[in-house]
Amino acid sequence: MEDKVLIIDIPTSNVGSIKNVVCDLGYKAIISSKLEDIQKFSKVILPGHGTFPAAKKFLQEKKIFEYLKKYPTDKFFLGICVGMQLLGSCSYEDENTEGLDLLKGEVKKIPCRSFEKLPHIGWNQIEIKNNQSKIIKDINLSEENNVYFSHSYSLNLENLDNIVCSTPFGKNNLVSVAQKNNIFGIQFHPEKSSFLGKKILKNFLDL
Amino acid sequence: MLKKRILPTLLWKQVGIVKGEKFNSTRNVGSVMPSIKIYDRRDVDGLILLNIDETSKNLDPNYNLIKEFCENCFVPFYYGGGIRDLDQIYNLLKVGIDKIVINSFLYKDLNFLKKINKNFGRQFAVISIDYKKIDNKYICFSENGKKNEKIEVIDWIKKIEDIGTSEIILTSIDHDGLMRGYDYEFIEKYSNKIKSNLIISGGAGIPEDMYKAFQFKNVDVVAAASLFHFKEITPKDCKFYLKEKKINVR
Amino acid sequence: MKYCTNCFLPSTKPQLTFDENGVCSACLNYWNRPNIDWKKRKDTFLNIINEIKKNQSNNWDCVVPVSGGKDSTYQALKLRELGLNPLCVTATTCDLSELGRKNIENLKQLGFDYIEFSTNPLVRKKLNRIGLEMIGDISWPEHISINTIPITIALKYDINLIIWGENSQNEYGGLDNAAKARELTWEWLMQFAGFVGLRVSDIEGLYGLEKKDLIPYYYPSMEEIKKAKIQSLFLGYFFPWSGYENFEYVMKHGFTTYDKWVEGSYGNYENLDNFQTGIHDYFKFLKFGWSRATDILSMAIRRKQISRVQAFEIIKERDGKYPSSYLGKSLKQILSHIDMSIDEFDSICDKFTNKDIFLCNNKGELIKDESKSLIKKKYDN
Numbered sequence: 036m037e038d039k040v041l042i043i044d045i046p047t048s049n050v051g052s053i054k055n056v057v058c059d060l061g062y063k064a065i066i067s068s069k070l071e072d073i074q075k076f077s078k079v080i081l082p083g084h085g086t087f088p089a090a091k092k093f094l095q096e097k098k099i100f101e102y103l104k105k106y107p108t109d110k111f112f113l114g115i116c117v118g119m120q121l122l123g124s125c126s127y128e129d130e131n132t133e134g135l136d137l138l139k140g141e142v143k144k145i146p147c148r149s150f151e152k153l154p155h156i157g158w159n160q161i162e163i164k165n166n167q168s169k170i171i172k173d174i175n176l177s178e179e180n181n182v183y184f185s186h187s188y189s190l191n192l193e194n195l196d197n198i199v200c201s202t203p204f205g206k207n208n209l210v211s212v213a214q215k216n217n218i219f220g221i222q223f224h225p226e227k228s229s230f231l232g233k234k235i236l237k238n239f240l241d242l
Numbered sequence: 243m244l245k246k247r248i249l250p251t252l253l254w255k256q257v258g259i260v261k262g263e264k265f266n267s268t269r270n271v272g273s274v275m276p277s278i279k280i281y282d283r284r285d286v287d288g289l290i291l292l293n294i295d296e297t298s299k300n301l302d303p304n305y306n307l308i309k310e311f312c313e314n315c316f317v318p319f320y321y322g323g324g325i326r327d328l329d330q331i332y333n334l335l336k337v338g339i340d341k342i343v344i345n346s347f348l349y350k351d352l353n354f355l356k357k358i359n360k361n362f363g364r365q366f367a368v369i370s371i372d373y374k375k376i377d378n379k380y381i382c383f384s385e386n387g388k389k390n391e392k393i394e395v396i397d398w399i400k401k402i403e404d405i406g407t408s409e410i411i412l413t414s415i416d417h418d419g420l421m422r423g424y425d426y427e428f429i430e431k432y433s434n435k436i437k438s439n440l441i442i443s444g445g446a447g448i449p450e451d452m453y454k455a456f457q458f459k460n461v462d463v464v465a466a467a468s469l470f471h472f473k474e475i476t477p478k479d480c481k482f483y484l485k486e487k488k489i490n491v492r
Numbered sequence: 493m494k495y496c497t498n499c500f501l502p503s504t505k506p507q508l509t510f511d512e513n514g515v516c517s518a519c520l521n522y523w524n525r526p527n528i529d530w531k532k533r534k535d536t537f538l539n540i541i542n543e544i545k546k547n548q549s550n551n552w553d554c555v556v557p558v559s560g561g562k563d564s565t566y567q568a569l570k571l572r573e574l575g576l577n578p579l580c581v582t583a584t585t586c587d588l589s590e591l592g593r594k595n596i597e598n599l600k601q602l603g604f605d606y607i608e609f610s611t612n613p614l615v616r617k618k619l620n621r622i623g624l625e626m627i628g629d630i631s632w633p634e635h636i637s638i639n640t641i642p643i644t645i646a647l648k649y650d651i652n653l654i655i656w657g658e659n660s661q662n663e664y665g666g667l668d669n670a671a672k673a674r675e676l677t678w679e680w681l682m683q684f685a686g687f688v689g690l691r692v693s694d695i696e697g698l699y700g701l702e703k704k705d706l707i708p709y710y711y712p713s714m715e716e717i718k719k720a721k722i723q724s725l726f727l728g729y730f731f732p733w734s735g736y737e738n739f740e741y742v743m744k745h746g747f748t749t750y751d752k753w754v755e756g757s758y759g760n761y762e763n764l765d766n767f768q769t770g771i772h773d774y775f776k777f778l779k780f781g782w783s784r785a786t787d788i789l790s791m792a793i794r795r796k797q798i799s800r801v802q803a804f805e806i807i808k809e810r811d812g813k814y815p816s817s818y819l820g821k822s823l824k825q826i827l828s829h830i831d832m833s834i835d836e837f838d839s840i841c842d843k844f845t846n847k848d849i850f851l852c853n854n855k856g857e858l859i860k861d862e863s864k865s866l867i868k869k870k871y872d873n
Contacts, residue, residue, distance in 0.1 A: 047362050051338030055313050084335065086363045117363070150459075151244070154365040154408045156439050157462065158245045158287060158492045181245065181492045183318055185340075185365045185408070204244060227318045227340060229285050256848045257493065257504040258780070270506045272689070273779040275844050276627035280689050283626065306856040307847060314843075471689065 040240060041076040043118075044068040045093055047085030049226075053115070056226040060233060062240050068097045076110070078240065083116025083224075087126040087142060087188065090117050091134070104135050111242050112137070112218050116186055119213065119220030123190045137218045140192040145205040154187040159223075161200040161211045161231075168199040168214050170221075170238045174231065182211070182228035182235075189222055245492045246456055246484070247287035248477050251443065251467040252277055254323070255295040261468055263419035265372070265387035267294060271471055274311065282315050286477050287492060289315060290411075290465060292343065292370075293323025294386050302330055305337050312338025322370060326354070328361060335362075343411065345370040346384035348402075349391050355405045365408040368441075371395060372413045373428075380428055387415045396432055403437050410436060411465060414444035419468050421447030424455045433460040441465055449475065449483035456489050493781060493849050495873050498800070499790030500807055504780040504849065514873070522794045525732055537730040540723075541576055544653055552579035552605065554653040557642040559585065560596035562761055563657045565747060566738035567727055568604055571655060579651060583641035583708075584610040585766040586620055586634050587829050589819050591748060592765025598746040609641050611708045617830045618699045619709075620768065624832075627690050628779060628844030631772040636692065636709045643722065647712055652721050658728035658735075674729035735762070735791065755818050757784040758792075758806055767826050770818030771837075777812030778845040781868055785811035808871055814864040838864075 040057060042050050044066045057064040057080075065072065073079055081103075083090070094100040106112050114122045123134040126142035134142065147153055158181040163171060184202070189209040192198055200212035202222075212235070213220040219239060225232035252274065253260050253267055259277055260267040274291075281289050291311065293303065303323065312319060321334055322343025331342055344367055348355060358367045372387055373380045373395045382391040382398050391398075399410065414425035424445045433440060442455050443465035452464045469475060481491045494503045496516035501508055509517045544553045556571055556578040558564035571578050582596060600606045616633055623632030646654050656676055692709045695701060727733070739747075739761045750760040756773055763769045763784070777783040789803040816823050827837055842858060850866045851859045858866055 046332055047335065049335055049338065049340055051309070051312055051336055052319075052340060055338055056316060059316070084362065084366065086360075089361065089363075152437065152439055152462075154439070155244070156365060156408055157247055159243065185318075187365060224318075224340075227316065229317070233316075258506070258846065270504065270508065272506050273628070273844065273846055275779075276629070277689060279626045280694060283694050304848070310843060476691065476693075 039063045039065060039076060040078040040080060041073055042066050042080045042082060043073065043094075043099065045082060045085070045090055047089060047093075048082040048117075049084050049224075050082055052224075053080060053082050053226045056233060056236060057240065060237050060240060068093075068099065070097065070099050070102055073099060073102065078111045078242070079113070080239075081112070081114045081118035081121060083114065083118035083120070085117060087117055087120055087128040087134070088130055088132045090121060091132055094121075100135070104137070106135075106137060106218065108217055110217065111239065113239050114218075114220045115226075116222060116224060119222050120188060120190050122213075122218060122220050124193075126188065128188050138190065138192060138197055138213055138215050138220060139194060140190050140197075142188050142190050144187055145189050145209060146207065148206055151204065154185060155204050155209075156185045158182065158228075159184055159202050159204055161202055161223075163200055164198045165196070165200075165214070168212070169242060170212060170214060170219055170235060171199060172238050174234060176231075179229070179231050182223040182225070182232055184211075184223045186222065190220065243490055244462075245287075245490050246461075247463040248452065248480055248491070249288045249290050249320070249441065249463055249465045250281055250286055250470050250477060251290040251292065251465045253467060254291055254293045256297065259471075260294075261419060261471060263468075265415050265418055274307075275314065278311050278315050281477075282317055284477060286317050287463075288318035288320060288340075290320040290322070290343065293321075295323070296386070299324045303334060305333050308334065308339065309337035320368060322368075326351075328357060331358065331362065331366075341366060341368050341409075343368045343370045345372065346389075349382070349384050349393075352401060352405070355402065355407065359406055364406045367407060368409040368411060369402050369407050369438075370411040370413065371398060372415050374415045375425075375428075380432075383415060395428075396435060399436055407438055409439040409441055409463070411441040411443055413465075417445030418443075420445055421468050423447060423451045424464070426454060429455060429458045429461060433458045436460060439463065449480040452480055453484055453487050453489060456484065493870065496790070497873065499793045500782070500786045500800075500803065500872070501790050502780065502782050502786075504846070505782060506780075518790065519794055528732075530732060533730045538574070540653075540725075541574060545575070551649070552651055553577045554655050555579050555581050555642050555646045555649075555651050556655050557638060558582050558599060558606075559638070559765055560592060560599050561763070561765060562739045562742050562747060563735060565595070565599050565602075565742045565745065567655065567657050568599060569602065569741070569745060570727070570731070572604075578604065578655070579645075579649065580604045580606040581642045581645050582606070582608045583634075583637040584608060586616055586631065587767040587826065589765055589767055589821075591750060591819065594748050595764065598748070602745060607645060609645070609708065611637055612705065615701065615705045618701060619695070620830045621832060622695050622698055623690075624771075624775075624830075624837075624840055626695070628775045628840065629772065630768050630775070630830075631766075632690060633709065634766070634768075636711075640711050641708055643712060643717070643724070644708070646722055647716060647720055650720070652723060654722065654724045656724065656726050658733045659726040674726055676724040676726060734795070735788075736795070736797070750819060753810075754784075756810060756813055756815060758788045758810065762788065764819065767818050767821050767829070770815035771823075771826065774812065774815045775841070775844060778841055778866070780846065781812070781849045783812040804872060812865065812868075814860075814866075816863065 054064040120142040122138040123140045123142045124136045126132050160180040197215045201208045202211040211222045225236040257270045258273045261269040318340045320341040321339045326347040380395040439462045441463040446466035446469045484491050497514040498519045501516045553576040558580045619633035620630050624630045773784040792798045
């Protein structure tokens with residue numbers, strides 16, 4: 036088990052926050068946007084903040100985008116918030132933009148119910164749809180079920196088997212945790228989600 | 243279900259944490275780091291740190307210090323105080339801040355909000371509006387309550403929402419620090435006209451004050467400062483009270 | 493950061509206020525003393541004593557929290573002189589020095605019923621560590637226990653009067669209405685007794701500590717205190733308080749001083765019982781830019797025992813220096829008592845330092861002199 040993880044340094048993202056928690060969990064975090072660094076690590080986190088098109092543009096400028104599209108199957112990848120959305124096939128935020136297509140699905144604005152507002156900000160619960168996924172191993176939702184969200188768009192997965200957890204927000208519920216083999220996505224911010232968030236993040240780091 | 247939140251607020255001057263009373267904040271109550279660590283330990287819904295130091299208002303935020311605070315704060319961390327350019331925001335994000343609170347500068351340059359949204363997305367900036375009631379109108383004030391911006395709160399909010407934002411903090415200067423309750427009159431009149439996530443601030447003294455604020459369905463979050471510093475009440479105590487009253491909190 | 497134009501207390505000190513001439517509230521309180529009707533206050537106190545004596549005969553008249561130090565020794569003797577039969581209560585300190593032990597025994601030998609409540613030292617060490625790590629105050633558990641244990645004992649023994657010494661808000665400059673208080677209420681306690689907002693309930697679960705380990709630290713409920721009608725008074729409200737006069741008084745009653753000036757302080761008669769006090773005082777300096785020497789010299793300036801200019805020299809030389817030793821014991825030894833290394837200690841120091849008030853290099857790192865002490869940006873206005 037490697038004790039190091041790379042966090043892709045997207046300037047508009049909260050890399051600082053994620054690094055703090057990763058270190059607190061006993062792992063080392065390297066922050067970089069260089070392709071050669073990303074290729075060295077067996078665990079990579081793509082953080083999220085900002086807009087999908089802006090994040091994608093940055094990845095392209097750094098020549099990382101093409102590499103990530105064909106992410107090696109023997110390494111692990113985690114996208115958080117906009118990072119998770121980038122795993123999708125395309126996004127409708129601002130302009131129609133292609134994603135990494137690692138998790139098939141479209142990123143669209145969340146269709147709210149009448150009593151809901153956008154952005155979806157604050158603490159909400161997760162419901163487990165696939166309890167085999169290692170990223171939610173040993174999670175006890177009866178003790179604590181609140182994670183922190185901050186987004187207006189979400190990834191609508193084509194393959195429902197990729198849904199690990201959903202959250203009751205929006206007309207269709209939204210996907211809060213997703214997995215396809217070695218690719219993971221978390222829509223909320225595990226680094227800011229107290230005990231439950233830390234446990235989920237640790238599960239990824241322990242892979 | 244999305245929970246209602248309670249956000250403790252720390253007012254920061256060079257001397258340390260201060261207590262405000264109608265925005266006069268001369269009472270120094272302690273140093274910053276212990277407060278951050280205590281709130282982190284208490285696992286609060288989020289924490290707001292506002293730098294209201296006048297002497298440093300034209301300077302950049304103290305990134306080194308803020309970085310240290312962030313390293314000790316694992317809850318959603320809001321920072322505000324004199325923010326006026328994108329570089330400052332990049333740097334704050336880099337050291338670990340989760341949300342930026344902007345107030346005075348927008349009255350000078352509302353376009354700045356457009357730039358922030360374009361670069362960082364709409365859920366990042368939080369707009370803080372301080373107001374006083376003058377001749378039955380609610381008027382915006384900037385510069386820590388010193389400058390009358392001569393615009394009504396509801397008109398200013400409309401301009402902000404036309405551009406787009408995620409959360410709006412509304413602080414009643416008249417109620418600030420008195421611990422006698424929030425400005426329910428204002429909330430009743432205007433809260434359902436606000437589309438963004440709404441944070442009410444100024445005046446909390448007992449958990450019941452928070453309950454009364456949450457009676458207005460459009461209020462999503464309450465913020466409080468004096469209450470937590472000067473009474474034996476903790477955010478958790480407030481939550482127990484609110485839970486008993488069937489308010490959906492974490 | 494500005495300083496009082498009379499003494500040297502700084503604006504960073506919590507609760508301190510200044511008048512239009514830049515004079516701080518501690519000085520103003522002191523200067524106001526001649527305007528107080530001390531005779532009336534003394535009479536009030538004597539009336540309180542008379543009431544107590546009417547109601548109770550088989551019980552002690554009051555609890556007096558003591559440490560064996562100059563102030564509490566004076567309190568116990570004074571109360572007896574006034575006709576009360578006090579029960580002395582000591583909540584044992586964190587790292588008791590031989591000198592502290594000697595003075596405790598001296599107080600006992602002066603003829604008092606005495607309860608010495610020692611908390612579990614293994615738990616205490618963890619609490620010292622937690623206090624230091626969480627809020628930069630190694631003495632946090634001491635503040636809690638010396639305020640809690642006397643009242644717990646008063647409840648258990650059915651004694652409904654506790655007599656404390658000075659109102660620190662008055663002596664050291666605090667909020668007006670708090671400074672004028674004669675009574676130590678829960679509100680006063682929460683704000684001013686050095687808890688720094690950290691509650692005992694906040695630390696349950698840290699370092700394996702459970703509720704059962706923390707029993708002595710939980711403050712009794714308001715209901716219990718109200719039901720027992722416990723009154724908690726400051727002796728310093730009823731009689732003009734002077735640390736130095738207390739010292740002179742107790743010297744005639746067997747009190748032993750340190751053989752030189754205490755490190756970081758001015759004088760050899762204060763804070764002699766707890767080796768950790770040096771660390772506590774140092775963190776005050778790191779957070780706020782003032783420490784023990786400033787406090788004592790400021791009091792001396794007020795009493796015209798020393799000029800401001802003379803005090804300034806001593807403050808610059810002694811105040812807030814890195815605590816490499818205290819009462820002759822090395823920092824390494826003091827820290828080993830709580831299983832902490834000097835490196836760990838140093839990094840905690842930096843974490844709680846208010847870097848706005850000290851000199852830093854252009855990388856934002858604190859500048860330290862050869863004794864590892866920090867240098868303030870300014871030492872006077």
